[in-house]
Amino acid sequence: MTQKNVSLSRLNTFNLPGTAERYLALTDLRQLEGKPFLKAPELILGGGSNILLLDHVPGLTVHVCLGGIKLLSEANPADPKADKIIRVGAGVDWNQFVRYTLDQGWYGFENLILIPGTVGAAPVQNIGAYGAEVAERIEAVHVWEFGVGARILSPDECEFGYRDSRFKREPGRFLITAVDLRLNGRHELKTGYGAIQSELARLNVEDPTPNDVALAVTNIRRSKLPDWKFLGNSGSFFKNPVVPISDFQRLRAEYDQIPSYPIDETQVKLPAGWLIDQAGLKGARSGPVGTYDKQALVMVNHGGATGREILTFSEHVKAEVLAKFGVTLEREVRLIGE
Template sequence: MREGVNLQRYNTFGLPAIAERYLALTDVGQLSGEAFTEQPALVLGGGSNLVLLERIPGLTVHVLLSGIESTDGNGRFRVRAGTDWNQFVRYTLERGCPGMENLILIPGTVGAAPVQNIGAYGAEVAEFITAVHAWEYGKGMVELTPEDCAFGYRDSRFKREPGRFLITAVDFNLSERRPLKLEYGAIAEELERAGITDPTPRDVANAVTHIRRSKLPDWFFLGNSGSFFKNPVVERSHYGNLRETYADLPAYPIDDAYVKLPAGWLIDRAGLRGAGNERVGTYERQALVMVNRGGASGGDILAFSRHVQETVAEKFGVDLEPEVQVVGNQD
């Protein structure tokens, strides 16, 4: 246990934040110790998808449990929560277990994946999860089924009940062969550019990798949390009204009543791609990504994000909801 730890190098935005108390979790045996009678204010994995404010009161637990805990050799894996997500996806492809190729290069850890129900290019991690292993405060170790996790779009029980569970490992099933997901235009365009007409899962992974690297900044050089806002879901009637003015507005069907709109397109067409100030703004190649240009605080990020929300709502009548988790207090 350490006190007054600066978490700046532990979050991908590179935001300064002082944890009142900090504990590195390297062994599940620590969970039965005295420190874990208290619910942590923050469970920290790879530090992505977070906006940290200046002060993090209480206990911060940094989950450093990593590695493949078990595999049956047929596409079923149990993976420790602190394992790097991208490394795990590459591991599955190398062993001939495709399925998650659309989710490659998403920053963060395996334990954070079910919390956010991470997704990209038409795929969500919930499709592949068979169980989540966690420490439930006041009870001990529990195993949750996908139904227990209550997954939704960029949502889960873990997100709606913060502080109740600390994820230690996740079970995945990649034994079932699924058709490739190519419906997102960027993937099809990238495969066509490469002259690939009969793509393999590895081809799709390479296409997604190229797309993400061409559009998204490396957080090591330019602090960011990836996609800052969820893609909003609107009624088809509202989408039809918008199409009368913006004929090129893309949409992805949800059901007969609703469609999903690309938040990045809305922010871009609101004139906000590359906007901001010397500390914070949107990335010039992808408006959906907020970046720390140098010296930004969590408060700076939040203030600019509210400006983006207000501008998009005024122009399109669409409310943007942050995808990131905000933790801490401002000075």
């Protein structure tokens, strides 16, 4: 049943004020078969962790609350280390899902633990952290295409890129209802990031298991990222910029300590947090808005901020980084209510 004038302040991790003109909690796929879903709603809402709510949202807001985790197949049921394919409802909390897989002995997402949001939002952003991306383990994405109906998209059809996908580039076309994911029972750990190696060493772990990696990532994230329930934020506000090798060489000549992650022979990824920090903006504040004092990449609401205040401050951050380094930052968060 659709409700009118519903507050969204508790449904976004920035804890920003905002109201949906009409609101529907989507709990059953049969709800999609009605007339309202011949066209896209104004807002499709998951965990509210990747949006910047600017003001009142006109039209219909659909809150995806589809649950369920189902084992679809096993490559070899007699082998606990064989690959498994599971189907997860789009409304399932991502972090709870990752912890569930670890409890089951299904591995592959330990590097992506503690990322806020829902499973359905993960393919949109192609969430990633510490050398892993969700796209690496997606077998299929179940969607409702507005004006068409239910469809199943292959990974190629999703057109995944770095923090990018077809869903992000074609807003208003699809609503994700479930995701099929491949996990396994054997260890294929990604511990190449220095932060993970340092934390494992601090924990005196020499031969890590997936649970050890998950603990290390959890500790790292908790040391750098505030809990949105107490300090509103959306995690990483900006993407890590990817620049041509010539731009990186120019920057390295002036800043020999600049961290970098090669993409290929022509491109290099730079940590946006480092750029913001070096621009003197780590922990900077303007009224109720600022960057987090432990991680410059995170914008925070100290209490009482509006979405437009956060947007204005983020534009100031972008301008300062561009002036100092000649690098343009791009937002990860979506602007809602413009």
